[in-house]
Every structure is written in structure tokens, then in C-alpha cells.
Amino acid sequence: MSNISQIAYSGINAAQIGLTTTGQNIANINTPGYSRLNTVTESLSGISSLNAGGGVKVTSIRRLSSEFQNQQLWRATTEQHYYNSSQQYLTAxxxxxxxxxxxxxxxxxxxxxxxxxxxxxxxxxxxxxxxxxxxxxxxxxxxxxxxxxDAQLNALHEQRTAMATEINGLTTNLALLNKKIIETESINGDTSALRDQRESLVNQLSQYASIRVGEIADGSISISLANGQPLVAGSTAGQLKVSETMSGEQEVALSFAGTSFPLKQDNFGGAFGGLYSVxxxxxxxxxxxxxxxxxxxxxxxxxxxxxxxxxxxxxxxxxxxxxxxxxxxxxxxxxxxxxxxxxxxxxxxxxxxxxxxxxxxxxxxxxxxxxxxxxxxxxxxxxxxxxxxxxRQNQADLDTATAVTGQAQSQRDGVSAVSLDEEYVNMMTYQQAYQANMKVISTANQLFDNMLAAF
Incomplete structure (x- = not known):
């Protein structure tokens, strides 16, 4: 009887974790950048070939995120904002x-x-x-x-300076998130929310520049510009500096780990590169x-x-x-x-x-x-x-890039976004599993009581 109850208790525990996970997903349906969670279970073996098993256990709570889809979305976002930043000046x-x-x-x-x-x-x-x-x-x-x-050029220069400040803030926060994730994963802690935040910041950074992103074994990510200059490595963040020359033009330099070097803006990509182009x-x-x-x-x-x-x-x-x-x-x-x-x-x-x-x-x-x-x-x-x-050509390219970004976002959401219909089904499934396991426990207790009454 105790084995039946043990199996049922493991089922209740798994159902409770599943309900909690489903509740977390539903609660964050409107949270930007949230990646839904999914419980992963496996059965427990019995102690002998004549034993049906030891029940079930939750081995992990998996965060559903596709690196490929994220990379696709970031590249599309970069392209869209490249044309978008140019269009406002061309139209004017x-x-x-x-x-x-x-x-x-x-x-x-x-x-x-x-x-x-x-x-x-x-x-x-x-x-x-x-x-x-x-x-x-x-x-x-x-x-x-x-x-x-001249007024447009002055506004463009102010916008470039503001973008550099935004980029610096994003790289700083990404480095801090890298540090938190490394520390949390070293003690086997939950980093799902931290990873969501980091992906959201990377998506924002991709608006301004064409970037390359790679994950390291310790859980951190490295981010560099398309031409290889580093922006984020572990807990170290690069910082952009915009300065004005004697001719009234702007130069951009990148400081990283105590070293500063000039950047070419013609292949920067994103909104920052779009400003240079126009x-x-x-x-x-x-x-x-x-x-x-x-x-x-x-x-x-x-x-x-x-x-x-x-x-x-x-x-x-x-x-x-x-x-x-x-x-x-x-x-x-x-x-x-x-x-x-x-x-x-x-x-x-x-x-x-x-x-x-x-x-x-x-x-x-x-x-x-x-x-x-x-x-x-x-x-x-x-x-x-x-x-x-x-x-006209830039607007056509912008329309195309916007459509591609929308498709990339839909593909990402197909993997990571919360579907209420799916979560409602999961909720009913876990609820039924919980009730069924409770029925098993009730039956086991009734059998045990009947056995005691026989003596």
C-alpha cells in the first residue's frame, strides 16, 4: 500500500509543479521577451522486475528558446532599423x-x-x-x-550621440546580467528570468548595430560588432565615444578593457549605420x-x-x-x-x-x-x-525589412511565446492528473483500512 501511495504522491508533486509552471506562463503572457516554461518529467524505476515502478519525477523546468530564431530576429531587426533611421531624413x-x-x-x-x-x-x-x-x-x-x-545634419549628430549613450547603457546592463547568470548557475539557481532580460536587451542592441552573439559554457554571452570589435565579454562592457572633428564631422571610438580604437561607421549596420549612410x-x-x-x-x-x-x-x-x-x-x-x-x-x-x-x-x-x-x-x-x-528605394527596402522582421518575430513567438489555448489545455491536464493521483491515494488508504478491519 505504501508503494501505491508513494507513486501517487510523486504524481501529485509533478502535477503541482506543472500547474505552477503553467500559472507562471499565463501570468507572463503580456511580458515582453518572456520565454515560456515547460516541465520535463521522467519515470522512476522499480526495485525489481516485479515492481511496476517508483512513480515520476520532474527532472527540469525547460525554458523554450531557440538560438537560431533569436539570431534571425536580431538580424532582421538590425536591417529594419538601418532603413528606418535613414527614411526620416530622406522624407523630410x-x-x-x-x-x-x-x-x-x-x-x-x-x-x-x-x-x-x-x-x-x-x-x-x-x-x-x-x-x-x-x-x-x-x-x-x-x-x-x-x-x-544643416539643421538635419545637426539633428542627426545629436541622434548619433544619443544612440551611443543608449548602446553604452545596453552593453553595461548586458555585462551585469552576464555576471548574475554566471553566479546563479554556479549554484544551480534559476536563470530563466535573467536570460529573458538578457535576450530582450540584445534585441534592443540589435536595433542600433549589426552584432554577433555567442554563448559561453559558463552561461554568459559575448557580443561583438559585425567587423569583430568586442562590445560585451563576460562582465566587461565596451563603451562608445562620439567626438566632433574640426570640420564639423563626427568620429566614433570604442573603449574596451582599457583600450580605445576608432570605429568605421560605414559597416556599422542598424540605426547607427543608417545615420552614417544618409x-x-x-x-x-x-x-x-x-x-x-x-x-x-x-x-x-x-x-x-x-x-x-x-x-x-x-x-x-x-x-x-x-x-x-x-x-x-x-x-x-x-x-x-x-x-x-x-x-x-x-x-x-x-x-x-x-x-x-x-x-x-x-x-x-x-x-x-x-x-x-x-x-x-x-x-x-x-x-x-x-x-x-x-x-523611394529606401522606403521599399524598409517595407521589405519590416515584413521580414514580422516573420522572424512570429517564428520566434511560435517557439517561445505563451499560447493561452495551449496553457489552458495544460492546466486541465495537470488538474486531472492531480485529481487522479489523489484518487489513487484515497483508494490506497481505503484498501489499507479494509485490511486492518479484516483482523
């Missing part, structure tokens, strides 16, 4: 450049329209004033776009092209005016001033009054419009943009097309 730049209020192409059209209107009566002060006004409007469009790109593939080239346009426009107009004479018979003066490197005053209009515009090819001929016609012909002349010779309007159309194309 495209929206600004295509708007009528900031379009340099529209400003050029209005400037040349003012020149065309004055061509019939070049001596008109009102029409000359209109030329100066449109020149100022055109300069403001250059300055506004240039200033906006800065050096889009924003800075656009700013340089804008400066080329402004400088060549100023030279073309000023050189043409230098061949003419104003209403007072004086030699032509420059209309535009180009200020290289200026954020808010890249292109400005000199302080000329309408009579000082040199629109005549001969001194004293106020009705002469030959220089004015030469100015009009500038609309069809070409400038050098990169390696191409294009008109001013075509140059801006090319720049706008480049930004629109880059934004």
Missing part, C-alpha cells in the same frame, strides 16, 4: 525640395521671368526693382534649403551640390553684369555674393538700387537691353554638376530626382 528632404515655397527651380523661373518682363523697357525702375526682388527670393530659396540640410550618401552630397549651383549661378550672373553699364553710365556691379560654408547666407544679393543694374551694353543708352538679353540666355547655359554639364533648372531637377529615388 524630399518634401522640402519638392515644395513650391522652397523649390529652387521655381525661384529660377521667377527670376528669369522678371528679366524677360523688363526686356521691353529696360529703363523701368519698377521692373528693375522686380528683378532685384526675385533675385533676393531666389537667394532665400538657396539659403533656406541649405539651412534646412549623412554621407545623401545630406552632405546634396549640400555640396547646392553650393556648386549657388556659386556657379552667382558667377554667371555677375560676369554677365560686368560687361554692361547701369542707368548712370557706370560699369556693372555684381548682383550676387556667394559665401562658401555659410549655413544661413550661402547666397546673398548685394545692396544695389534699381538704377545700378548694368543691363545696357553701352554707357548712356538707357533703352539698351543687350546685357539683359545675355542674362536671359543664362537660363539655357550649362553649369558643371558633378561630372555632368546641365542647365540650372535641370541641375535642380536632377538633385530632386536623386533624393526622390533614394527615398
Amino acid at each position: 528632404l524630399e518634401t522640402l525640395m519638392s515644395g513650391d515655397g522652397a523649390s529652387i527651380s521655381s525661384g529660377l523661373d521667377q527670376f528669369f521671368a522678371a528679366l524677360s518682363e523688363a526686356s521691353a523697357t529696360p529703363g523701368s525702375i519698377a521692373l528693375r526693382q522686380q528683378i532685384i526682388s526675385e533675385a533676393k527670393n531666389l537667394a532665400q530659396r538657396f539659403n533656406g534649403l541649405n539651412s534646412n540640410i 549623412e554621407y550618401d545623401n545630406l552632405r552630397p546634396m549640400k555640396a551640390s547646392l553650393e556648386e549651383m549657388a556659386e556657379q549661378l552667382a558667377d554667371m550672373v555677375n560676369n554677365t553684369l560686368a560687361t554692361g553699364f547701369d542707368l548712370n553710365g557706370a560699369a556693372g556691379q555684381p548682383l550676387f555674393a556667394f559665401n562658401s560654408g555659410s549655413s544661413t547666407d550661402l547666397l546673398s544679393v548685394n545692396n544695389l538700387n534699381p538704377a545700378e543694374l548694368a543691363l545696357s551694353s553701352a554707357a548712356g543708352e538707357t533703352g539698351n537691353n543687350e546685357v539683359l538679353l545675355d542674362l536671359l540666355n543664362l537660363k539655357g547655359q550649362t553649369i558643371t554638376l558633378g561630372a555632368s554639364s546641365v542647365t540650372l533648372n535641370d541641375a535642380y531637377a536632377i538633385l530632386l530626382g536623386q533624393v526622390a529615388s533614394a527615398s
Whole structure:
């Protein structure tokens, strides 16, 4: 009778542990990064071949987590955030450049329209004033776009610095979790919650950079960048430092275990790498092209005016001033009054419009943009097309990466996430097992009582 009771008691104990495990899973159904638990049991052998057995025991409570699925999710997350961090700047730049209020192409059209209107009566002060006004409007469009790109670069630099701080905090916490897990597992303690926390932090870290993760025999993990530089090893964490150069650019260095070395950002991956890509593939080239346009426009107009004479018979003066490197005053209009515009090819001929016609012909002349010779309007159309194309392609890549991340998350959840339907079935199964084992004990006690009553 005692053997029957012993078997039943082991069954009750296993059912209790199963119910506890199921309750833990249900309680954490909404906990981000939680990996569900599963009890592992095995039967106990009897003392002889004529013995049915010794019952059941729970050998472990297994944490259901797939390293392969986690790695897939981390890689997909890295890719998604790479494109996501770029898209916000590309969208803002495209929206600004295509708007009528900031379009340099529209400003050029209005400037040349003012020149065309004055061509019939070049001596008109009102029409000359209109030329100066449109020149100022055109300069403001250059300055506004240039200033906006500078503002985006400043915001990007602030975001990069903030990301470095986030990365440093994550690596520090991961190193601390490594230490706790090593200590807990050395005394055979439960590290399920600690491992959940660590995987969640690794997933956050994968948003910022492309990383390689490997587990060590002591339970800790090592994390390095894609190019091999270490971020976390055991209880040691690397720290990023962002500094600004004399040219206004940012450099990134990694300090690890007392050693500091520079990092290349072009293969960093993640949101951090996305910032580098949009800065050096889009924003800075656009700013340089804008400066080329402004400088060549100023030279073309000023050189043409230098061949003419104003209403007072004086030699032509420059209309535009180009200020290289200026954020808010890249292109400005000199302080000329309408009579000082040199629109005549001969001194004293106020009705002469030959220089004015030469100015009009500038609309069809070409400038050098990169390696191409294009008109001013075509140059801006090319720049706008480049930004629109880059934004469209990046958005397509972002959509694809987002879908892949969603699939990777679903696959991870298929292994590790809690399913209420499954847990309800487990709960009923363990409850029935508990009640059945209680019935075995009750039956054993009844048999024992009947045996005593026989004497």
C-alpha cells in the first residue's frame, strides 16, 4: 500500500509543479521577451522486475528558446532599423525640395521671368526693382534649403550621440546580467528570468548595430560588432565615444578593457549605420551640390553684369555674393538700387537691353554638376530626382525589412511565446492528473483500512 501511495504522491508533486509552471506562463503572457516554461518529467524505476515502478519525477523546468530564431530576429531587426533611421531624413528632404515655397527651380523661373518682363523697357525702375526682388527670393530659396540640410545634419549628430549613450547603457546592463547568470548557475539557481532580460536587451542592441552573439559554457554571452570589435565579454562592457572633428564631422571610438580604437561607421549596420549612410550618401552630397549651383549661378550672373553699364553710365556691379560654408547666407544679393543694374551694353543708352538679353540666355547655359554639364533648372531637377529615388528605394527596402522582421518575430513567438489555448489545455491536464493521483491515494488508504478491519 505504501508503494501505491508513494507513486501517487510523486504524481501529485509533478502535477503541482506543472500547474505552477503553467500559472507562471499565463501570468507572463503580456511580458515582453518572456520565454515560456515547460516541465520535463521522467519515470522512476522499480526495485525489481516485479515492481511496476517508483512513480515520476520532474527532472527540469525547460525554458523554450531557440538560438537560431533569436539570431534571425536580431538580424532582421538590425536591417529594419538601418532603413528606418535613414527614411526620416530622406522624407523630410524630399518634401522640402519638392515644395513650391522652397523649390529652387521655381525661384529660377521667377527670376528669369522678371528679366524677360523688363526686356521691353529696360529703363523701368519698377521692373528693375522686380528683378532685384526675385533675385533676393531666389537667394532665400538657396539659403533656406541649405539651412534646412544643416539643421538635419545637426539633428542627426545629436541622434548619433544619443544612440551611443543608449548602446553604452545596453552593453553595461548586458555585462551585469552576464555576471548574475554566471553566479546563479554556479549554484544551480534559476536563470530563466535573467536570460529573458538578457535576450530582450540584445534585441534592443540589435536595433542600433549589426552584432554577433555567442554563448559561453559558463552561461554568459559575448557580443561583438559585425567587423569583430568586442562590445560585451563576460562582465566587461565596451563603451562608445562620439567626438566632433574640426570640420564639423563626427568620429566614433570604442573603449574596451582599457583600450580605445576608432570605429568605421560605414559597416556599422542598424540605426547607427543608417545615420552614417544618409549623412554621407545623401545630406552632405546634396549640400555640396547646392553650393556648386549657388556659386556657379552667382558667377554667371555677375560676369554677365560686368560687361554692361547701369542707368548712370557706370560699369556693372555684381548682383550676387556667394559665401562658401555659410549655413544661413550661402547666397546673398548685394545692396544695389534699381538704377545700378548694368543691363545696357553701352554707357548712356538707357533703352539698351543687350546685357539683359545675355542674362536671359543664362537660363539655357550649362553649369558643371558633378561630372555632368546641365542647365540650372535641370541641375535642380536632377538633385530632386536623386533624393526622390533614394527615398523611394529606401522606403521599399524598409517595407521589405519590416515584413521580414514580422516573420522572424512570429517564428520566434511560435517557439517561445505563451499560447493561452495551449496553457489552458495544460492546466486541465495537470488538474486531472492531480485529481487522479489523489484518487489513487484515497483508494490506497481505503484498501489499507479494509485490511486492518479484516483482523
